[in-house]
Amino acid sequence: MAEETQTAEKSLEHKLNKIESSYSIRKRNSDKGVCVESDLTKEDVGNHAWVLDDACARMAWVAAHELLRSQEKNHLLRIENTHLNAFAQGEGDSLQAIAEIIFKNAERCAIRVQLFRGAPEHKASPETLIAEYNLQGQWYDIKEAAAKAEEIVAARNEQPVASKSQPLTPKEQAIEDKKRRIFEGACEVIGREGYAATTIRKVAKAAGLPISTMYQYIESKEDLLFMITSGCMEEIFDYMYEEMSTDHPPAQKLEEAVTAYMKYISKNRRYINLVYRETRALSRHNREKVFDIERKFTQLWEAIIIEGNKEGVFDAPKSRLAANMVYFFCNVWSLRYWSVQDYTEEEVKEYLMRFIRQGLN
Secondary structure (H helix, E strand, C coil): CHHHHHHHHHHHHHHHHHHHHHHCCEEEECCCCEEEEEECCCCCCCCCCHHHCHHHHHHHHHHHHHHHHHHCCCCEEEEEEEEEEECCCCCCCEEEEEEEEEEECCCEEEEEEEEEEECCCCCCCCCCEEEEEEEEEEEECHHHHHHHHHHHHHHHHCCCCHHHHCCCCHHHHHHHHHHHHHHHHHHHHHHHHCCCCCCHHHHHHHHCCCHHHHCCCCCCHHHHHHHHHHHHHHHHHHHHHHHCCCCCCHHHHHHHHHHHHHHHHHHHHHHHHHHHHHHHHCCHHHHHHHHHHHHHHHHHHHHHHHHHHHHCCCCCCCHHHHHHHHHHHHCHHHHCHHHHCCCCHHHHHHHHHHHHHHHHC
């Protein structure tokens, strides 16, 4: 476990040093917390509103982690949610980011990073404030990671599947049927014409529903896209947990997860490809909600890998990185289907498992 902690710390240290050396970031103490400062380049203040550019996110990230690094020697924070309030474009060639902890307990932490733009060595003030980032996350303790991941799996497995243990009433079933028709109609229209050309009227026609009925379930065209993306991810969750057995050893559990996900892809490939293609059209708020669902799904894979690490079956100290790679490799069956469709699902799965086993061992 000590080696895993050192690996994670070295990775973070390397990432921070790379950013700091690339952008000449200067650090100093602040009354509120930690302040980092950097000179802006022409690219940072180009044609776009610069507060939405990489410079802003870069400085907020470095300031937050510098603050944590100065106060928390034995913990890392896994950032889960970020929220940006952009106030003004501002003027000047220098950017300051001041980070302070606004909430902290044994499990979570919230950080506020205020960004100020002005002349070099300018003082932070309300007049030079241009944006504010709020970051929230969970303390990352390698020793407790396995237990946390197992809790996630157990909590999910305890949720009953409504269709099996809690039959819907006729009224609830009618509502679900209409939502499904809207879902399938939206997939058909967006998949055929793209999100930009899609209208609620076209989806209503494809779903066989009056427009007035559509507006009982959605308020805008974006709601249709969010319904597809979030609904698809939730369906994957339910399908995976129905197909997997929590009593099996981690190596078998991993193969069951890969098998289940590939079966789901075979049945719902057009939905998955649509999600990957059109998610960028969502608002920042809805994208973050979809990303949160994706993170939870990745944690399912990570839980299996951590369990395997504990039992000596796997040797993957960077369990979250490994989980993301396994998840992405499975999506070859969806995103690269045009190139691998000459192979059967079983052939692709067997070859994929060979790669995964070698990578985890």
